[in-house]
Amino acid sequence: MISLDPIVPEDYDRLKPYFRNQRYRLCIYSLPSLLSWANEAYHPRAAVIDGCLVLAAKFIREPSKDHLILPICPERESPPEEVYRLAQETGYASVWFVPEDYIERYGKSVCERWFTIHPQSEYDDYVYSRDDLAFLKGRKYAKKRNLIAQFQKTHVQTGEVDFEPIEAASIPECLSFLDLWCEERNCRSYTSDDLECEKQALINLLTHIHRYEVKGRVLRIRGEVVALGVAADLTADMGVLHFEKAFARYKGLYQFFDRHCAEQLFAGCSWINKESDMGVANLAKAKKSYYPAMRIRSYELRVKRPSERGQA
Numbered sequence: 001m002i003s004l005d006p007i008v009p010e011d012y013d014r015l016k017p018y019f020r021n022q023r024y025r026l027c028i029y030s031l032p033s034l035l036s037w038a039n040e041a042y043h044p045r046a047a048v049i050d051g052c053l054v055l056a057a058k059f060i061r062e063p064s065k066d067h068l069i070l071p072i073c074p075e076r077e078s079p080p081e082e083v084y085r086l087a088q089e090t091g092y093a094s095v096w097f098v099p100e101d102y103i104e105r106y107g108k109s110v111c112e113r114w115f116t117i118h119p120q121s122e123y124d125d126y127v128y129s130r131d132d133l134a135f136l137k138g139r140k141y142a143k144k145r146n147l148i149a150q151f152q153k154t155h156v157q158t159g160e161v162d163f164e165p166i167e168a169a170s171i172p173e174c175l176s177f178l179d180l181w182c183e184e185r186n187c188r189s190y191t192s193d194d195l196e197c198e199k200q201a202l203i204n205l206l207t208h209i210h211r212y213e214v215k216g217r218v219l220r221i222r223g224e225v226v227a228l229g230v231a232a233d234l235t236a237d238m239g240v241l242h243f244e245k246a247f248a249r250y251k252g253l254y255q256f257f258d259r260h261c262a263e264q265l266f267a268g269c270s271w272i273n274k275e276s277d278m279g280v281a282n283l284a285k286a287k288k289s290y291y292p293a294m295r296i297r298s299y300e301l302r303v304k305r306p307s308e309r310g311q312a
Contacts, residue, residue: 018052024070025099026099030240036205037197037204041061045058049071068087068094070102084114118301120298127292130262154251160222161219171206174218178199185248205230217265219257219260226246227244227253244261
């Protein structure tokens with residue numbers, strides 16, 4: 001049995017070369033995200049096997065959730081038979097976050113020789129045209145533009161608003177903002193898989209932001225941090241907005257800041273991945289209100305036992 005070892009932020013430079021030519025369009029395949037979501041309940045693990053980085057999630061309290069994701073290979077892609085072999089060799093019963101186009105490339109019948117296929121709709125990612133979010137043209141975005149106009153009149157035209165990149169000096173203020181944002185959203189009323197885990201992931205990313213090749217922006221009103229966003233590259237033409245937080249008490253702030261992030265953090269990208277809704281109805285409604293250009297479907301591949309494969 002091949003063992004996978006825990007990975008930590010200090011491994012970023014060592015792991016980064018494997019993400020050259022990274023092709024998968026689901027947000028999980030961002031190295032800063034993989035490292036940042038570690039917490040007391042979940043540990044990412046990895047090993048290099050046959051020139052590919054094999055990655056797994058280990059759940060301390062819920063081992064039934066343990067899984068691989070697709071191997072990251074700089075010069076090639078692992079076909080289903082190889083992924084099956086890696087799952088067998090590492091002792092994992094399933095592969096999560098398999099993009100729909102991976103299954104389409106090899107064919108459903110080929111994948112089903114080795115796995116049973118199950119949708120993960122709560123992890124389908126929302127993807128938008130960068131120009132749509134940066135310019136908000138057309139009647140469908142009229143309400144967004146109206147909210148932005150109100151925010152501009154109240155705060156921008158009065159000289160209260162400043163922008164800046166997230167730098168080491170501003171990290172303590174960003175962390176203080178995050179605490180206040182979580183109080184506003186009552187994070188503790190959610191389960192550990194929801195806002196509290198997301199909060200910890202953002203703390204991890206901000207704490208180690210100097211290691212990662214990510215871009216971040218903060219917006220201040222009268223000197224106070226009231227919104228922040230962090231983005232990373234995902235594929236050759238797509239970036240991912242990993243985190244975007246803003247106080248709800250400023251009308252139009254979120255819409256104004258979202259447009260700013262699209263303009264400033266995704267220059268040169270054609271597409272912006274804004275991650276999944278995790279099955280949260282209000283989050284799904286908000287993401288749909290920006291009219292995604294596409295949804296990247298996520299699937300789980302469960303390893304077939306030899307007896308099941310004989311029936312395939």
